[in-house]
Amino acid sequence: xxxxxxxxxxxxxxxxxxxxxxxxxxxxxxxxxxxxxxxxxxxxxxxxxxxxxxxxxxxxxxxxxxxxxxxxxxxxxxxxxxxxxxxxxxxxxxxxxxxxxxxxxxxxxxxxxxxxxxxxxxxxxxxxxxxxxxxxxxxxxxxxxxxxxxxxxxxxxxxxxxxxxxxxxxxxxxxxxxxxxxxxxxxxxxxxxxxxxxxxxxxxxxxxxxxxxxxxxxxxxxxxxxxxxxxxxxxxxxxxxxxxxxxxxxxxxxxxxxxxxxxxxxxxxxxxxxxxxxxxxxxxxxxxxxxxxxxxxxxxxxxxxxxxxxxxxxxxxxxxxx
Amino acid sequence: xxxxxxxxxxxxxxxxxxxxxxxxxxxxxxxxxxxxxxxxxxxxxxxxxxxxxxxxxxxxxxxxxxxxxxxxxxxxxxxxxxxxxxxxxxxxxxxxxxxxxxxxxxxxxxxxxxxxxxxxxxxxxxxxxxxxxxxxxxxxxxxxxxxxxxxxxxxxxxxxxxxxxxxxxxxxxxxxxxxxxxxxxxxxxxxxxxxxxxxxxxxxxxxxxxxxxxxxxxxxxxxxxxxxxxxxxxxxxxxxxxxxxxxxxxxxxxxxxxxxxxxxxxxxxx
Numbered sequence: 094x095x096x097x098x099x100x101x102x103x104x105x106x107x108x109x110x111x112x113x114x115x116x117x118x119x120x121x122x123x124x125x126x127x128x129x130x131x132x133x134x135x136x137x138x139x140x141x142x143x144x145x146x147x148x149x150x151x152x153x154x155x156x157x158x159x160x161x162x163x164x165x166x167x168x169x170x171x172x173x174x175x176x177x178x179x180x181x182x183x184x185x186x187x188x189x190x191x192x193x194x195x196x197x198x199x200x201x202x203x204x205x206x207x208x209x210x211x212x213x214x215x216x217x218x219x220x221x222x223x224x225x226x227x228x229x230x231x232x233x234x235x236x237x238x239x240x241x242x243x244x245x246x247x248x249x250x251x252x253x254x255x256x257x258x259x260x261x262x263x264x265x266x267x268x269x270x271x272x273x274x275x276x277x278x279x280x281x282x283x284x285x286x287x288x289x290x291x292x293x294x295x296x297x298x299x300x301x302x303x304x305x306x307x308x309x310x311x312x313x314x315x316x317x318x319x320x321x322x323x324x325x326x327x328x329x330x331x332x333x334x335x336x337x338x339x340x341x342x343x344x345x346x347x348x349x350x351x352x353x354x355x356x357x358x359x360x361x362x363x364x365x366x367x368x369x370x371x372x373x374x375x376x377x378x379x380x381x382x383x384x385x386x387x388x389x390x391x392x393x394x395x396x397x398x399x400x401x402x403x404x405x406x407x408x409x410x411x412x413x414x415x
Numbered sequence: 416x417x418x419x420x421x422x423x424x425x426x427x428x429x430x431x432x433x434x435x436x437x438x439x440x441x442x443x444x445x446x447x448x449x450x451x452x453x454x455x456x457x458x459x460x461x462x463x464x465x466x467x468x469x470x471x472x473x474x475x476x477x478x479x480x481x482x483x484x485x486x487x488x489x490x491x492x493x494x495x496x497x498x499x500x501x502x503x504x505x506x507x508x509x510x511x512x513x514x515x516x517x518x519x520x521x522x523x524x525x526x527x528x529x530x531x532x533x534x535x536x537x538x539x540x541x542x543x544x545x546x547x548x549x550x551x552x553x554x555x556x557x558x559x560x561x562x563x564x565x566x567x568x569x570x571x572x573x574x575x576x577x578x579x580x581x582x583x584x585x586x587x588x589x590x591x592x593x594x595x596x597x598x599x600x601x602x603x604x605x606x607x608x609x610x611x612x613x614x615x616x617x618x619x620x621x622x623x624x625x626x627x628x629x630x631x632x633x634x635x636x637x638x639x640x641x642x643x644x645x646x647x648x649x650x651x652x653x654x655x656x657x658x659x660x661x662x663x664x665x666x667x668x669x670x671x672x673x674x675x676x677x678x679x680x681x682x683x684x685x
Contacts, residue, residue: 109520116524120533236608236662238615241634241655248643259644356527357616361638375531375620383531390528 099403106399113391118163121384167388173381182385186367190389192262193366196282197355200289205344207290208297209337215298216305227298235295240357243288247361250284257284260363285362289355293347300343305336338408341401473628474653480629481658484545485611491549492610493603496556497595503557504564505591515561522554530617541624548613555609556602563598567591604669608662615658630654 166173170183208231215227234242251259262281359368367386374382503514530547537543568591576590617623618631619638637643637651 112520113524232663232666233659236612236666237659238612238619238631238634238655240616240619241651241658244634244638244643244651244655248646248648252643252646356531357619360620371528371531372620375622387528387531391524394524 098406102399102402102406106395110392110395113395114164114167114388115160117384117388117391118160121380173385182381185370185382186385186389189365189367189370191366192364193355193359193368196285196359196364196366197289199282200286200293200355201344201347203286203290204292204294205297205340205347208294209301209340211294212298212301212340213305216302216309219302219306228302231295231298233295234291235299237292238357239288239292240361242292243285243358243361246284246288257281262365281362281364285358285364288358288362292358296347297340297343301336301340304339308336338405341404341408344401470633470650470653473633474630474657477628477630477633477654478657480541480624480627481611481614481631482661484541484548484614484629485607485661487545488548488552488610488614489603489607491545492552492606493556493599495549495553496602497560497599499553500557500560501564501591501595504561505568511561518554518557518561521551522558526551526613527616530613531620531622539622539624541627544614544617544623547617548610552606552609552613556599556606559602560595560598563595564591567594601669601672604665604672607665607669611658611662611665615655630657 173182211227211231215224215231218224247259251257258281260281262278355366356368356371358364359366360372363369367389370382371386373379374386499514499518503511503518505511530551533543533547533550537547614623614629615631615634618629619635621635623629623632623635625632631654633654634651637647637654642648642650
């Protein structure tokens, strides 16, 4: 894979990121016409105070000047301050990112693995009851709203049966540390992770199934069978690895997407991550927070799309000249 | 087919809503003597919510908005997507390349945050939700349509038409469009579930229209008023189930349509 190809894709991603940064600025300018009035509503401000505040926020500059200031600030990771608690947005995001990455990461991997296995099983036994039941199940889960599934699981397993805690990431009453704390966190993570995994494995199953069915009809597999190779070997050594290509792309892309899409699920389970932060920021609306979160989500999607692209080019030589 | 049957039932229910349920039951202030949080065994087919409102009424009326938004947003997305897709595929070159860049940029911006931001900016109303979902969903069909148009463009009859002096407009409307129409139809049917699910999610996050009841809003209300801790499953199971069945129905129909259009797919779909 040539350096030129890689450089090209990286540059493309950076361009998209820049586009998003600019887009972010103008988007919020449309909403927020007078941040000073907004921030200090309910207070009586004298004209002198208002002017001073306007100057402090840099709002006395022209739009062009503000834009330049915005770019400078973003480059130094200064994302403004939250309306709700006046903390720097960047540090709020940094604190909460860990919880989301853990939850989303585990769910993404699990849903990919389980979904792919289901897809393989369904394709290999197509038109049998196994196939139909798997396909039915995956189509069903794919059609449900992910947060609704969360509500169902939460009610059944946490409220009615009491097997799992109802929300949050740790038990607020305990001060356990080390392994005990990890266990506590895992207990809290079980239901939201289950929700996300089930909600998203459908896509992998369906894609893998189609891809495998396509691959199975290719000539080199007929040859493998003719050589007398056992069915299982034909499947595992030849068909599946080649059919995996779209799934790999999907996994990488979904990583970035699920990060952003877990907003509703985090809200249901009060999982203290970026999704919950977004949910709460919407209530304000806490615009600097929303702006910062939007930037972070977009950046992560761009990054993972780039990884998916490069990975696909690495795995499939046919794509490299495109 | 199962999908079609569900769909017909759902649409019929949505349209017949005024006949089936008295909409006075929807008013936020409880003017009836209904007990709050009554389970289905105590009251009505589906019980009541925190304010004593009949859940069944909400469910029937909610269907309207959920379906309306789903369909309208899809139409918007398909419209934009088709125009961009056909133009990009047909004209090719730098113009087409530019359009595709634009499409890719929109694809990259993650849907939910963008939708959330747009909805927060534009304000909560049915029209805005339709707009938001339409604007964030068009890149997907655009890419598919463009791919199809690219292959169609190379067909002989297009060349011959051009040799006879046909204008671009004529080529696009008389030759390309009719052949790309089946794909557009299938894509539309498959985009509707996405739109419906998006509406449910956006309404759940509080960005929907507060004056109109929809299934997503029922879920939001249920969550906010503590239906989970009260184990009031009758409040949140029906709307979610509704969304799921309608989305499933459209997906089934869409898959069936795809199979009809491209018999080769019959093998992959099983």
